[in-house]
Every structure is written in structure tokens, then in C-alpha cells.
Amino acid sequence: MRVLVTVVVAALGVSAMAQPAQPPAPAAATAQAAAPMRIYIRGGLKTHGPGQHDYPQYLADWSKVLTERGAVVDGSLHFPTPAEIATTDVIVMYKGDAGAMTADEKATLEAYLKRGGGLVSFHDTLCGPDPDYYSGIVGGAKKHGQVNYTLEAEVPYTIADKGNPIMQGMSDFTITDEAFFLMTWAKAPGIKVLATATMAPTPSAKGHEGEVVPQIWTYERSFDGGPAYRAFVWMQGHNYANFADARVQPMLLRGIAWAAKQPVDALMTVKPPRGGRGRGGV
């Protein structure tokens, strides 16, 4: 039954494929070409074993990757305050169980989404106590505490939406990482599946081996009558080295730009350094 559901969800994604390529964002929501993209990296403390879930290293590395591509970057090891994301175009989240939020944090996030702020979510960021709620934030969510992971295994991606600009030039590929399969999916609107993977036959995935589950998707929703916001999700990143994979990194850069409502290639070019001795930071 679950296989059927996931395949149906994937099929919904395929129906999205049939639509014309991503329409340009409405003028009101599209950032001025000259304005730098403002990115907030929501990191966290390291968990798990060596080379895994290295949230602080992501904060360090990607603050550089994004800055050298012209973005204005801030970030932290905590959930941001309203002031911290007042001018943010997209929050990039790599922090386990970020679905666990206080009421104040939920209010902060909802106010941000209501003004059209974008989200990017990696790996277990989408875990938390209330997947029903959090699936309405990034399109899909998993319940913390469930045995809902392949552990380290091959994740063989099938690109479901080759026409999507985030996936441009990509063909099916496999990485060694961890996949989740017991997902709570958003309804009306649902996700647009960009890539699926077949669950590996690992002990922890017993009973789910062979299931085809979306692992990369986009989600668009209008929050309380505000302008639509965008979320981009890559559900891997258990193995930190995969962020630097030449097949993955460009996709993430395009996904971040897309969620920020900028042209998807906005972060693809390394720009000359602002240079020299000086204030540098934010």
C-alpha cells in the first residue's frame, strides 16, 4: 500500500513534469537582478559519526561557497530570530530535527514564509515531532524517533523531472548516503518530484526495500494569503562529502537560487573577491 502511495505521489510529480518549464516568478516576487541574494544558513551542532551530519562544517564551507558567488550570507547554529531573517531571501537549513520548534519559532517561520521567504532543506532537517505540520512547510516531513532510514547505502536517483531548471543537464546517478521512506506528504498543494530513489535492502529498511520514494523535490505554497514561497528539498546529506559531489553541488546551488526566486543560475558563477584587508563580514 505504501509503495502505491509513494508511487502515486511520484506520479503526481510526473504530472508536474508534463507542465511547461517553470514559469518566471511574478514580477513582484522576483528579486532585482542587481541585488545580491541574501542567504541565511541555519546550521547546528555536529551529531553522528565522523563525516556525517556535519552541520557546522556546512555552515563554514557553504558560507564561503555562497559568498564567492556573490551572495550576502549570514548564519548560525540556532533557529533565527525575526531580526536575523528580516532581509533574508532564502534560509538554507542543514540541522537535524529542525521540525522541532517552539511556538515562537513557528511564528517567526510563518511570518517569514508569509512574506514569500524561501526555504532549502537537507537530510534530517525535516524530522520533528509533528510531520503533519512540517510537511506543510517543506512539502514532506518525517517523524522523529521512527526507524525510517536505510542507514548508509546506495541511493540510486532517477531524475523524475528532467525539464526542471534545477535539474538541468542531470541524468540518473547514484551516491552513498541515507534515504528516508516513511514520509508525511503535503496535500493541496503537493510536492513536485524532481528525483526518486529505490530504497536499498538494508536491515533498518526491512519491509521497505524496493520502494520508490521521492528524495528531491520542490514545494510552493502561499501562507495565509501572502505571496507564494518556495521550498527546495534534497533529502540526502547524511554523508557530508556528498555536498561537494560535482553532480550534487550545482543542483543545490540552483535549488537555493530558485527558492530565493532568483534565476536558477544566479549562484553558478564564482565572482571576483571583494578583496583585501577589511571588514569582510556581515
Added chain:
Amino acid sequence: MKVRAIWVVLLAAVVGVGVRAQQQPAPPVPSAAPTVQAGDTRPIHVYIRAGLKSHGEGAHDYPQFAADWSKLLTDKGAIVDGSFHFPTAQELATTDVMVMYKGDAGYMTATERAVLEDYMKRGGGLVSFHDTLCGDDPQYYSTIVGGAKKHGEQNFSSGAIKYTIVDKASPIMKGMTDFEINDEAFFKITWAQSPGIKVLATAPMPSTGEVVPQMWTYERTIFGGQPSRSFVWMQGHTYTNFQKPEIQAMILRGIAWAAHYPVDTLVNGSAPVRGGGRGRGRQGGGL
């Protein structure tokens, strides 16, 4: 130039002697907020105020410091938060010590100054590395961390930094002997007056030989508040120097000292076992 050199050496000597006179043995830790009591096992709450990378390869790697030291300090039993921006009052609400490695952190808005002063007034500690103490108003910032330099001045000397440990009795410098690293030093410093700094180590400038304090502590009580402590290591231009064993241990002691904790709290500390494995993390995830 010679006059300045003499003045600096005199200052170091006078202050250093003052330190020795005053710190034998180290006085009991004054009360701070929160007060550390004997047997209190509350972990040190550390906020890492970092910033974006500047300068060349291997230099001023503020974000890498946030990554590496969030792990190190967590492994040493601290509760760690941090960011690339000046923290809000809310972010500092439970912080014992703010560890700052971010160029030109002396640049602050009026609101940021107010947040910092409130934090110090309740006894919050500061640790400053390298060009954190640069800014537009060294007169002001010298009253925050004891010494400050003006941004934009040609005020750095690179090469072998040959430390003389001036205050071997300071618990922060425990077991340390004179040593040398390759880094960058500053020499035109505006120093706090009454109180002044307590010099821990000096070094002659690689370019001129002028002897200038490069490590110090500074204690100040903002009117009506609790004593606040600062520990400064003015190197860290070359990021790998943070990993040198003698420097890492000194910094861990300096952080604990500035937090009003026993100086060996972090050196000897370890993360509590909290189930481990899969889950929200070693400390329950982020803060």
C-alpha cells in the same frame, strides 16, 4: 619609535608585575551571572561570534573556527551557540562567555553596543582573537577588551612571533614557557586606563623589535554591575595556529577564566553521554 618601544615595555613590565603581585594565588572567582558555586556542574555556555572568511588561504578563517570550535567546546562539555553576526540580547541571554573571532568587531551600532554593555554588566565574559579588536573607535573598544586598534592603520607585523610569558603565575598560562609561532602581530594599540590590562605575554615585532603585549586579561566592572572578564590572544591570523596544542590549551583556559569558571573546566572537560547514536544530537541538537 624607540620612545614607543620603551613605553610599551614599561607598560608591560609594570602591568605584568602588578599581575604577579595580585595573582598569587589567583583570587576566588567573583560572583557573576550566573554564579558558579562549588560543586555546580552547570556547563559553560559559550557563544561563538564568528564572521565570513576574509583574507587569503589559511588566514582569518572565522567560519572554520565556528565549525571546529563548536565541536571542540561541545566535546569539552560546553553548551555552544554561535553565528556570523553580532548577537542579539536574546542570543546572549544565557551566555557565560562570548568567544569572538571576526575581523573588525569593534564596529558596532548603538544597539549592539547597548547589548554588549548589558551583557558585560551582568558579568558576561569576552574572548577576543586577532583583528576582532579592530574598529573605528579604539578608545571605546579598549574599555571592552582592554586594548584595541584603529581599523585602516598600517599596524601589523608578520613573521615569527616570539612570545615571552610575562605572567607565568597566571592560571591561564599554566605550564607555558616562551615559544614562537608564525603569525601576525599588532603594535599600535590603544590601551584601557584604570583599570588597565594584565599582560600575560609580550612579543617583539618581527619588523622592528618593538615589544608589545600580545596576550592579556582585562577585568572591568561597569557601574552597578558585576565584574566582567576578557581574555585576548592577538594572534590567529594564520588559522592553523589555533590547533597548536599549547595555544589550544591556553585558549580553553582563557575561555573558562573569562566565563568565571575554574580555568581547567574545559581542558579537563568532556561531553556528557546522552544516549548518543541517532537522534537530535550530542547536546540535544542545536540551541
